[in-house]
Amino acid sequence: MIHTFHARNYGCLVDTEATLTPLHAFIGPNDSGKSTLLHGMRTVVQFAGSRFQQDDERRWTPFDPYFPAQPPSHEPPRDPHGILLECGVDGGWYAIKTGPRGLEERAGEQRSNDWSAGYEPSTTPRHWEALSKLSQSNGRWDRQILRQLRQARLVRFDPDALREPSGLIPETQPVGFLDDRGHGLAGIYFAIRNRNDDAFSRIVDDVRRHFPTIKGLRVKAVTSSKVVLEVELVNGARVEAGRLSEGLLYYLAFAALRYLDPVSLLLVEEPENGLHPARIAEVVRILRAIVEESGTQVLMATHSPLVVNELKPDEVSVVTRTPEEGTRVKRIKDTPDFEARSQVYALGELWIAYANGEDEAPLLEGTEP
Template identity: 85%
Template sequence: MPLHAAGAAPGKSGGTSASNYGCLFDTEATLTPLHAFIGPNDSGKSTLLHGMRTLVQFAGSSFQQSEGRWKPFEPYLPMRYPSSQPPRKPHDILLECGVDGGWFAIETGLRGLEERAGERRSSDTSAGDDRSNVGRHWEAHSVLWRRDRRPSDKKILSQLRQARLVRFDPDALREPSGLIPETQPVGFLDDRGHGLAGIYFAIRNRNDDAFSRIVDDVRRHFPTIKGLRIKVVTSSEVVLEVELVNGARVEATRLSEGLLYYLAFAALHYMDPVSLLLVEEPENGLHPARIAEVMRILRAIVEESGTQVLMATHSPLVVNELKSDEVSVVTRTAEEGTRVKRIKDTPDFEERSKVYALGELWIAYANGDDEAPLLEGTEP
């Protein structure tokens, strides 16, 4: 479990924190191995996930800039604080997390770029005053700086191997995909889920028992389905296909969204493990009865592989599958930015939880704006 409340640096409360990252001006969160962020739209839930993915990417590797775009994904460049929250340094981003044995932090920002670009211009008279190119040069290099280097870095960084973020799109899941060589890890090609057919081809070839277990689960939850096929369409591409109990075959372009989402979550369990799995709205496209099964899959990933699973959700059914310390309420104001509070720490939680299941408690006291009835202990 990479990001949690243990091992905080002196003066830190533990967990994770972010400053000047998108709408996260000075935000802290305490996390569990399986954890969900709930709250109004545009409160910062997705930004929290993206910030944690950026943090892990810094720990394991670096970003590169090509044709004006950041690879492997957009890490979010520095933004300004609101006037009520002055930054530690002008325009700097600061992302920090507690891990077993210590604290990992990265910090970068425009001030360092401007200072270093100025130094480069003054020392390189032959190149002229090409400020835009110099700025891009230092911008690309500044993101490699890691703060608070310590002897325990090797142990800390080993817990921050890789992060995988998914926000599945059924059209991406339907598309043909290439084959995954035996020497390469099994995983999606992007956040949307491209490459699902190739992943199932690899699962079947590398772990036939795992493929059989998935097919058995699909038959149990989708009674009209007899089997799952990976159809070869070219010498280098495959697509998914389903065989029904009546013998008919359904091509990938006609597979239901609910089935595609379920297959994508089922595949996550058998991919190469990562330190951090980030899921945006796991409830999308699923029948209410399938949500509990997806949550069972995500909890099994935590327990069996040690991967930490964090999600952003709007579904009380997702929340109902979690414990009170596994849910945090996220809100945002123009003055303070994003704030995170565990639902178990809200006023009158013990009394309210005797009446409501966890998801229903949230809905009963949520107004979709600032969640004041829940966070301030007032009646809706």
């Protein structure tokens, strides 16, 4: 699990630190850096467990890591301090850097003697000078650290993507979405039904409870290799995915997350989108169950006080941004007068009551709104 995350010169994260819990939410104004925090954590986990490559159109896969290309050698570096992404995990820490040669030695000197001064090159394009730093045990790399960073999944579901027909997932392949937006949902449900019929039945029972007009859920073949979702209503009518409500599609996507192949880090952007307020609490319960059942760490960026109401004080951090300092992160329980205010307000209500949507000064400085 990632306990702490630090980013330097990564997008709007000039010099940003965050303390995390197994289930954690970032709240704050628009354009404060919440999504950039999630993207930075996904990037460092991708480096730890795999690599970035360029396709024929010179796009980065599996996603854009936001690392800028360095200028030609005859020009000075665009940033003399380089980019740093690092995270503290159980038993150690892991980091990647880009920048001029020689910065790695200075970074090593900042650490205690308990940590390795050695560096292991990452699998990066040649114009990135990226370095990995791991704790050592008896002169060998501690792979326990890398196992905590084996894979990340980011979702920002889009109803049009969730409606699309999808291919079948072979038994030998892991079950997961094809991209961040949620393409492949129908294929995922086909796999869930075939590999774990009890899981499929549990999801259908939950759907019936939360959507009383629905009798059943089907995965319908439209070609020999493509399937779509379809629901049967209590009146016998059948509705294909193209006509399903956005709220139901979002709910089905979150319900499926619980049964995908586990990852070490699940990143969720605005889980409240498209959901009725009564469904938001259920989605947060699903995310908490993922943490408890699979050990996956779940981090969210949200604008919903209803999401925040389902969390504990140490599970919420306020994110703000200024032109001078960039993005700053502060746990809501560390804000002034929190104990007194929390006696009056639920957690999400406290945020809304003392938020101005710009710098959150009433909340962070202990002033009245």
